[in-house]
Amino acid sequence: MYVLGIEGTAWNLSAAIVNEDDVIIERAATYTPARGGIHPREAAQHHSEHIGPLLGEVIRGARDLGIKIDGVAFSQGPGLGPCLRTVATAARVLALKLGVPLVGVNHCIAHIEIGKWKTGARDPAVLYVSGGNSQVLALRRGRYRIFGETLDISVGNMLDKFARSVGLPHPGGPRIEELARKAKGYIPLPYTVKGMDFSFSGLATAATEAARRYDLADVCYSLQETAFAMLVEVTERAMAHAEKDEAMLVGGVGANQRLGEMLRLMCEERGARFYLPERRFMGDNGSMIAYTGLVMLKSGVSTPVESSGVRPNYRTDEVEVRWA
Numbered sequence: 001m002y003v004l005g006i007e008g009t010a011w012n013l014s015a016a017i018v019n020e021d022d023v024i025i026e027r028a029a030t031y032t033p034a035r036g037g038i039h040p041r042e043a044a045q046h047h048s049e050h051i052g053p054l055l056g057e058v059i060r061g062a063r064d065l066g067i068k069i070d071g072v073a074f075s076q077g078p079g080l081g082p083c084l085r086t087v088a089t090a091a092r093v094l095a096l097k098l099g100v101p102l103v104g105v106n107h108c109i110a111h112i113e114i115g116k117w118k119t120g121a122r123d124p125a126v127l128y129v130s131g132g133n134s135q136v137l138a139l140r141r142g143r144y145r146i147f148g149e150t151l152d153i154s155v156g157n158m159l160d161k162f163a164r165s166v167g168l169p170h171p172g173g174p175r176i177e178e179l180a181r182k183a184k185g186y187i188p189l190p191y192t193v194k195g196m197d198f199s200f201s202g203l204a205t206a207a208t209e210a211a212r213r214y215d216l217a218d219v220c221y222s223l224q225e226t227a228f229a230m231l232v233e234v235t236e237r238a239m240a241h242a243e244k245d246e247a248m249l250v251g252g253v254g255a256n257q258r259l260g261e262m263l264r265l266m267c268e269e270r271g272a273r274f275y276l277p278e279r280r281f282m283g284d285n286g287s288m289i290a291y292t293g294l295v296m297l298k299s300g301v302s303t304p305v306e307s308s309g310v311r312p313n314y315r316t317d318e319v320e321v322r323w324a
Contacts, residue, residue, distance in 0.1 A: 003071045003297065004058065004094070005290025006051075008087035009079025009107050010132060011038050013047045015058045016286030017067065018294060023287045025061045029054050033170060038131075044082030051090050069098055071302070073293020076104030077314030078132065084310035092305055101302040103293040107284075108133055108316040109144060111250040113295060114288035119275035124246035125239045127231055127263065129253035130284075131156035131171070134198070136234050137316060138242040139324055144316050147238035148196035155227055156253045158200035162223060165208040166216060176220045177256050183221030187214050191226055196237060198230045228259045232266050239272065248275040252283040299323035 002024070007014045016026035029050035031043045062069060074091035077084055088104075095102040112126050126137045126144075134155045136148040153161070156173060163172020189206050192199040207223045239247060247267050249260060260276050267274035281288065296302070299322040 001070045001294055001298065002062070002067050003073055003103075003290045003294040004062075004069050005073040005105070005286045005288070005293050006055070006087050006091050007075050007107075007284050007286045007289045008047050008051070008083050009075045009077070009284060010083060011043060012284040013050055013054060013087075014284065014286035015054050016290045017058060017062055017069065018287055018290040020294065024065065024067065025058050026285065026287050027054055027057050028286070038080070040080040040082045043080060044086050047083055047086040051086065055090065055094065069100060071095075071101045071103055071293055071297045072098065073103040073105050073289050073296070075107045075110070075289050076303070076308070077107065077311030079107055079312060081310060081312045084312060088308060088310050092308060096305070101297060102305060102308055103296050103301065104303040104308050105289050105292045105296070106314055106316060106319045107289075108135070109319055109321070110288040110292040112137070112144065112248075113292045114281050115248050115250040115275065115277045117291055118277045118281055119248065121246050121248045121273075121275040123244065124248040124275060125235060125242060125244040126248050126250060127235045127254070128251045129155050129231065129249075129259070130251035131160065131253075133251065134200070134231070135316065136196070136231075136238045138238060138244055139321060140242060142321050142324070143319065144321060146317050147241065148198065148234040151194065151197050151199045152201040153204070155200055155231065156251075158204045158227065159223075159253070161204045162207050166211045173253055173256060176224065177258065179217045180221040180224050180258065182217040184215070185218050186225060187218055187222040189222050189226045191230060193230050193233055196234055198234060200227060203227060224256070224258055228262050231259070232262050235263065236266050236270070239270065244272075246273045246275060250277060250282065255279050255282045295323040
């Protein structure tokens with residue numbers, strides 16, 4: 001089975017074709033704001049301008065390889081409404097034109113499924129961290145249950161917000177990580193874990209204020225250490241509660257090497273296995289939508305066109321996981 005997937009929840013427009021064994025074709029067109037963060041209307045305009053040529057290139061590649069597309073999957077949510085609508089419209093048109101099933105995919109679950117596919121993880125506790133989401137999840141009784149999540153902004157949003165406040169370019173995470181390696185000391189910052197949930201807005205504000213008094217590299221290091229320790233703490237407690245002996249890190253912020261090191265150390269101390277997908281599958285990508293659409297189709301799940309409206313606030317735990 002070959003499935004074409006389209007991702008476009010926010011900054012990255014991407015399309016890919018996968019089968020059960022591997023990614024066959026993947027192409028992307030990334031929206032980069034001139035300054036500041038992502039502007040939903042501008043990102044959607046970018047997607048609408050690039051989605052035709054992008055899909056054309058992918059479909060021509062499929063024809064050159066003699067591939068028949070068996071389904072079209074798209075990111076139905078969560079994400080930025082204008083971007084989601086652009087992608088959903090293209091996916092509907094393509095599925096109808098090709099005469100194949102349409103599959104609306106939960107973006108968060110797609111990160112998890114491609115992580116499991118590419119790492120061999122069986123049943124992990126998952127730390128999913130990105131620009132729009134920060135959650136600790138595990139599969140129980142046919143759904144990905146959320147054991148802990150942010151009470152305000154995501155860790156990726158927090159890093160970008162801090163970066164903008166100190167004049168660093170978007171996206172802020174990679175530059176903060178780079179500066180953190182040059183740090184000479186730790187500066188105490190607010191550590192906010194409430195039950196199994198965490199909060200980052202106060203941490204961003206405190207770090208911005210600290211940057212006026214301390215070396216920026218030290219602040220970046222302290223910001224990372226504090227935020228990541230919060231995430232690792234909740235992940236470890238979720239592992240204990242759900243009796244999981246595996247942990248997996250997914251999402252764009254998961255590309256941060258320090259966060260991976262902290263989770264790996266925690267797992268080693270627990271005698272658990274740690275899984276980290278290769279970097280190309282950490283950020284938003286069409287392959288994760290295509291693969292999740294494939295396993296959904298194989299389990300008998302598809303989306304009628306009349307039910308394919310976008311869902312900007314699509315919760316991970318709303319999805320019945322029939323394929324696990």
